Amino acid sequence: MASQWIMVLSLLVMWVIPQGSLAADEDPLQDFCVKDTTQQIHVNGFPCKDAAQVQASDFVSTVVKNPGNTSNGLGVAVTAANALTFGGLNTLGVSLARIDFAKNGLNPPHVHPRATELLYLSQGTLVVGFVTSTPENKLFAQTITAGELFVFPRGLVHFQLSTGDGTALAFSSFNSQNQGTSQVAKALFTSSPPIDDAVLEKSLQLSAADVTRLRSLIKKT
Template sequence: MAGVLWMRLAILVFVATAALHPQRSLAADEDPLQDFCVKDTTQKLHVNGFPCKDPAQVQASDFASDSLKKPGNTSNALGVAVTPANVLTFGGLNTQGVSAARIDFAPHGLNPPHVHPRAPEILFLAKGTLLVGFVTSTPDNKLFAQTIQAGELFIFPRGLVHFQLNVGYGAALAFSAFNSQNPGTSQVAKVLFASTPPIDDAVLEKALQLNAADVQRLRSLISKT
């Protein structure tokens, strides 16, 4: 009997607490704004993001940026230049939960398979023709790919591997938007073959069914890309 009474009391306390703190009871943790936030016991204050400028020192120019105004340099092995406008380059975006990027493609240029761990990406093609696509997570690993033309949009879901390839006859230009001030980017090839320190060769050989010579060749190629 006592156990039943204690159970009823616990339920009443839970309901009362939820009623008094409805937002707290329904809300989850905020999304992270960086890759990790290890607790530092020597610091009195550390935030998941960046501290705020004194409002008295804020000016209109803090909310403007020409980050995406100029074309990027596509003279590289991939023929692509990604110019971000995120909180790292545009301070006015701090805490706003948005960012953007400009992507310039040389003919046949490729924005290689990569992921944004903290945001989906919506891409607007301003010029040219792109083959775009993403792959779902396991167990299906299904590819969704489409050729898009200037004026069209494509959405890449958060955290999924995706790519863009210029399949037109000239240069291409796209703009992307994200619902994170710092969505992060991890290129699949660089994560595997150009990490610091390097992933053990035995891991790559077994996971990708490569021999030692293949792993070394790919390390050399991708570190220069």
């Protein structure tokens, strides 16, 4: 009887551990699947280029090589190297982003619905943080300096603010080939078609004039 319970327990452990270790994306079924930009097929990801046509250059990208343009209202530029911009990442379950900050630049509150983010600060000083889900809505915020890491759990609202004397540069990795990004303010005030004013007024306790002003302001940034 004891040996039977040991066998059952072993089977349960074998089942549970792989479930807990799954990445955000499904495991690939082949060595690679370089995105084929010639096909207009809608799948959960992108169709694969014929393996016979794949070159070593398909696995190289200069997407994050150069600084982004931070001359905007937020003072930030996010340059993504994911399956949309780097076809060699298709089906591999990873991606990366370069984040350039002007002095006092802000990467505003946003979420990545499909990935956890691990940020490495290469230069400058950032205040970073995320907010847990309801009911606690607890803020975890920290000042980090060059050489430090900070992790943002998948799907939680988070932000980065440059607070040093100059510019800042960070690189973020994601456990998804296409992490997705939704800025909270833009999602609420610049959606297409727009969210009904009454919804925003009641949800955020704003006047009609406030909603109109915020729609215009956020659209410009």
